[in-house]
Amino acid sequence: MDIGSILSNALAAAIGLDTIIYALAALGLNIQFGYAGLLNFGQAAFVAIGSYGIASMVTIAGLPFGVGILVGLLASVLFALLLGIPTLRLRADYLAIATIAASEVVRLLARSNSLGAYTGGSNGLTGFADGFYDLNPFPAGTYGFGPFENNARTTWILLVGWVLVALVALATWAIMRSPWGRVLKGIREDEDAVRALGKNVYAYKMQALVLGGLVGTLAGFVFSLGRAAVQPDNYATAFTFFTYTVLLLGGAARVLGPVVGAAIFWVVLSLTDGLLRGAIAAGWVPDGLMTTTQVGQVRFMLVGLALMLLMIYRPQGIFGDRRELALDGR
Amino acid sequence: MAGDTHAPAAAEGTRKQAATRALADVPRVPGAKKPDPVIVADGVVRRFGGLTAVSVEHVEIQRGAITALIGPNGAGKTTFFNLLTGFDRPDEGQWSFDGTDLARVPAHKVARRGMVRTFQLTKALSRLTVLQNMLLGASGQKGESLLRAAFAGIWRSQEKANTERAMELLGRFKLDAKASDFAGSLSGGQRKLLEMARALMSDPQVVMLDEPMAGVNPALTQSLLGHVKDLREQGMTVLFVEHDMDMVRDISDWVVVMAQGKVVAEGPPDSVMADPAVIEAYLGGHHDVSLSDDTAAAELERTVEAEVEAEIAADEHEKGRHQS
Numbered sequence: 001m002d003i004g005s006i007l008s009n010a011l012a013a014a015i016g017l018d019t020i021i022y023a024l025a026a027l028g029l030n031i032q033f034g035y036a037g038l039l040n041f042g043q044a045a046f047v048a049i050g051s052y053g054i055a056s057m058v059t060i061a062g063l064p065f066g067v068g069i070l071v072g073l074l075a076s077v078l079f080a081l082l083l084g085i086p087t088l089r090l091r092a093d094y095l096a097i098a099t100i101a102a103s104e105v106v107r108l109l110a111r112s113n114s115l116g117a118y119t120g121g122s123n124g125l126t127g128f129a130d131g132f133y134d135l136n137p138f139p140a141g142t143y144g145f146g147p148f149e150n151n152a153r154t155t156w157i158l159l160v161g162w163v164l165v166a167l168v169a170l171a172t173w174a175i176m177r178s179p180w181g182r183v184l185k186g187i188r189e190d191e192d193a194v195r196a197l198g199k200n201v202y203a204y205k206m207q208a209l210v211l212g213g214l215v216g217t218l219a220g221f222v223f224s225l226g227r228a229a230v231q232p233d234n235y236a237t238a239f240t241f242f243t244y245t246v247l248l249l250g251g252a253a254r255v256l257g258p259v260v261g262a263a264i265f266w267v268v269l270s271l272t273d274g275l276l277r278g279a280i281a282a283g284w285v286p287d288g289l290m291t292t293t294q295v296g297q298v299r300f301m302l303v304g305l306a307l308m309l310l311m312i313y314r315p316q317g318i319f320g321d322r323r324e325l326a327l328d329g330r
Numbered sequence: 331m332a333g334d335t336h337a338p339a340a341a342e343g344t345r346k347q348a349a350t351r352a353l354a355d356v357p358r359v360p361g362a363k364k365p366d367p368v369i370v371a372d373g374v375v376r377r378f379g380g381l382t383a384v385s386v387e388h389v390e391i392q393r394g395a396i397t398a399l400i401g402p403n404g405a406g407k408t409t410f411f412n413l414l415t416g417f418d419r420p421d422e423g424q425w426s427f428d429g430t431d432l433a434r435v436p437a438h439k440v441a442r443r444g445m446v447r448t449f450q451l452t453k454a455l456s457r458l459t460v461l462q463n464m465l466l467g468a469s470g471q472k473g474e475s476l477l478r479a480a481f482a483g484i485w486r487s488q489e490k491a492n493t494e495r496a497m498e499l500l501g502r503f504k505l506d507a508k509a510s511d512f513a514g515s516l517s518g519g520q521r522k523l524l525e526m527a528r529a530l531m532s533d534p535q536v537v538m539l540d541e542p543m544a545g546v547n548p549a550l551t552q553s554l555l556g557h558v559k560d561l562r563e564q565g566m567t568v569l570f571v572e573h574d575m576d577m578v579r580d581i582s583d584w585v586v587v588m589a590q591g592k593v594v595a596e597g598p599p600d601s602v603m604a605d606p607a608v609i610e611a612y613l614g615g616h617h618d619v620s621l622s623d624d625t626a627a628a629e630l631e632r633t634v635e636a637e638v639e640a641e642i643a644a645d646e647h648e649k650g651r652h653q654s
Contacts (some may be wrong), residue, residue, distance in 0.1 A: 174480040179465070179473035179489065186466050192417065193453035193525075197467050198441035198532060199474070207476050292570050 001282050004045060006274030008147035013270035014263045015148060017226040020161035021219050022061040022265060025239070026246040026258030027168045028215030033244075034252035035176060036208035039092050039187030041227075042083070042099030043243050045106040046213040048235035049076045049222020056118055058128035065131035069221060076217040080104075080210040100237060111232035120218045124231035132157075133224045161222045166257060168215050173255045184208055185253070201240075245307055251317025260318055268306060272299040345563045349395035349583040350598075356584075358597035361388035368393040368536060368567050369414065369445075376409055376422030376591075383409045385418070385591045391536075394560065396568040398578045398599070401588035402612050403640060407571045408450060410588065411540055416440040428535065439502070442469060444535035450544060450571075454521040456514030460505055463513050463524055464496035465489070467531030496531060503527045505559065510621075519550035526557060531542045537561055539570035543577055555581055573638040579603070587611065 013019065025043055053072020057063045083102055087094045109115055111122040119125065138152040150158065175181055183204055186194040192202045224230045242265070250261025250293050251308040276295045290298060310317070356362050367390035374396060376384040384406040391397050399407050412418035414425060416437035427445055441447075443605045455463050471492070472478055473485030484547050485629040500506040503523045508516065513524060522542060529537055560580055572578055578585060578599055587595040589611035595602055602608055 011358050089496065171480065174482070175476070178479035178482065179471045179485060180476055180479035182458070182462055182466055183474055185458055185462075189455035189457055190453045192437075192449070192464065193455060195437045196415070196441055196449070196453075198438050198446070198469055199466075200436075200438050211476075308434075 001275075001278030003278075004084075009274055010267045010270040011147040012168065013266040015158065015162070016266060017154075017157065017161065018156065018268060019262045019266045020245060021166060021223045021226070022246045022260035023165050023259045024161075024168065024219035024222060025216050025243045026250070026262055027165070028212040028219065029243050029247050030212070030254075030258050031172065031215065031250060032208050032212035033035060034254075034257070035129055035181065035188060036184045036205060037092065038209055038212075039096035040086075040099050040212065041237070041240055042101075042103030042106075043095050043212075043216050044235045044237060045079065045099075045103035045240035046076055046216030047220040047223060047239065048103075048106050048110060048232070050217035051221070051230045051235070052125075052220075053217070054056070054221060054224050055120075055125040055128045058131060059125045060118055065128065068128070070131035072217050072221065073214060076213050077210055078281060080213040081206070082205045084209045088148075088202055099170065101238075103235075103237065103240065107232050107235050110235070119232070120230070122232060124229060126229045129225050129228035155277070157222065157226045164218055166220065167253055167315060168218065169259060176255065180204075188253075245303070247318055249307065249310065251319035253318035254317070257317055257319045259316065264318070265303070268303060269299055274304045344582070345394060345565070346559075347611075348561065349392065353392055353395060353401065353584050353598065356392075358601055359361060359597075360593040360596055360597050364389070364390040364392040366393045367391060369425065369569070371414070372423060374410070374413060374420050374425060375417065376406075376413055376420045384413065384590050386410060386423075386588075386593055389586060389593050389596075391567065391569055392584060394562065394565060395566050395583040396562050396570070396581055398570045398582035398585045399569060399588065400573070400575075400578055400585060401594075402637065404590070405611075406591040407588055409591075411447065411538060411571060414440075415445065415538060417447075425602035441532070441534075444532075444613040446529040446532060446534040446536070446537065447538040448529055448540055448542065450526045450540040452514060452518065452521040452545075454524055456512060458513055459510050460500065460513050460516070460524060461493070461496055461509040463528050464500060464509075464531055467490055467528040468492040468495070469532040472623055475651045492531075499527045499530055504553075517547070519554070520548040522546055522554060523550075523557070526554075529647040530561075536569065539568065539572075541571050541573065543572060543574045551577070575603070586603055 011210065028036055028046065029040060029043050032040045033236070050072040053075055054065055054068035057068035057071050058065050063317040079102075083095070083098055087098045100213055110119045112119075113121055115121075121317075133153055133156065136152060139154055140152050142149050142151055143155040176184070183194060183199050186197075186199070187201055187204055191205075195201045223234070246265050247258055247262040249264055250257030273295060276285075276290070276298060277292055280290065280292050280295070340422065352365050356364055369391040371386055371389050373388075374384060374386045375382065383404075399405050399410070411418050413423075413473065414432075416435055416439070419434060424431065426432055427440075427443060430443070432440060432443070432445075435443075455466070458466070471485065472488055472617075473482075476486045486624050497506055500509055503526070505516075505520060505527065506522060508520070513521065516524060517555065522545075525544070526537075526539070539558070542558065543551060546554060555577060558568060558570070562583075570582075582599055585595075585597060585599050586593055587602060587605075593603045594611055595607045
């Protein structure tokens, strides 16, 4: 078992594309769920909208990729309004039901035959990322060091991705320390109390939903450009649940919680994957117990176990304040 | 805290006397006209399916006075409160606040116009600090707009002024030492105080308290009573729902009695408690003693208290159903 390369892969995962995608998706979810208490179970759809915004506009319509970004952002706002207008006046659970259903509707529409001409159906779309990589200022070659060594193309997307993560985290910090952020946290605690103090709760919840959705859409841009392909089944409900896992790992309602959570999530996945495969290759695991094809599933079981342990021993996440969590009673 | 109640005693008398004088000539009948009403409600009806929870023909609330809203189980007091403050919508009816129509205005706009309320089940925002709770109460905050939120320069000075005002209010309510604690760590009585202090951050004209004494440690009762009286001395109008007859008698200038959704009696506390209609509403009409009769008072109080306790439980149940 090559411990060195397993560790090196794990370190690379900490700053890798998946970490960026989930960090952005969770940063958006943090605005909705962490601060405003909105149960958005459809974050995958916002990510899909970003991905398909670029892919469909460039590959199908032949427009420049900047147009794809604009269409993605616009569609994301419309989608948030569509979900929010009927549900945000109702109890919190209605938003959860509507978002999880709508997210599956988006995915199934994207993979349907009838819309295949616009979305590529179940095969998805490719060949839309060139516009983005043409902007790459790095000449061909390798950059970075040790486990963080990448080619020019990967370096470019990672750089753009991390700049986005930093900007979104900074913006989150700036708005959440303001009176606006205070109203949002108040709504999370008890929206009737906030209403009684003269705040338009509905408008605040809508703003949080739209804002969090837009950040999810940014994750979609990085997702599609980084892979240079979109495939509808990447945006299934599992994406949303992993995003929640990431958020809870890092600590909800903390600015950097989602970023740290995403890094830990992917490092743990990479580590368990490497270690399990190594152990099987070395013959330490009998065939009857686990084969290399089952490693993919088993590592998610281990992540589930880790999450359970975390919820038991550190329910506030890595960054959370334990005192804060102990105050759930009225 | 008793100091708060008695220290401004010289000043306290004036507003109380003014309210008593103003209400002296008002006839003791349901729907009586007041000399200077701040809230006027007409024909307010709320039905839940086949049940008519509220059916108020006419009621006026005198400005600058403390008015108690009392009544037995299921009388519709909390529902009426919810209607007035926009937390529930009536099937019929009109009401105005300070001369402007307020029917079907959403709750947050009602609050912005100067009519703030508290809740029967205290709504302290647990995972916000006491100070953040207070700051949330301030109105017209520039930083509460998303577009300006990111630019601290726009709202910092206003925030500072609000913080000063919040600390001053917290000082008055003896909560200043707790300013940086999470509101969830406060005791039940302190939460009631916080909720009242928070409501005052917006300089309201009318403060509506839904059972301010429910669940409060008796040691804190006097202090809370003092604060309620204090609101009147500062020129605010207070309307409150309460079951504690001693409190009603002690602090209210005027009492409105509801039973089965209707206003059945009105008047100063002593005359209302002797009113046969009120006794009938509370005790079922088989009693020939007045509520203010000293010899029977203790026994009656026990009966009423038992009923009231059942009523609180039922009200909370009802609230849970209708407000969810």
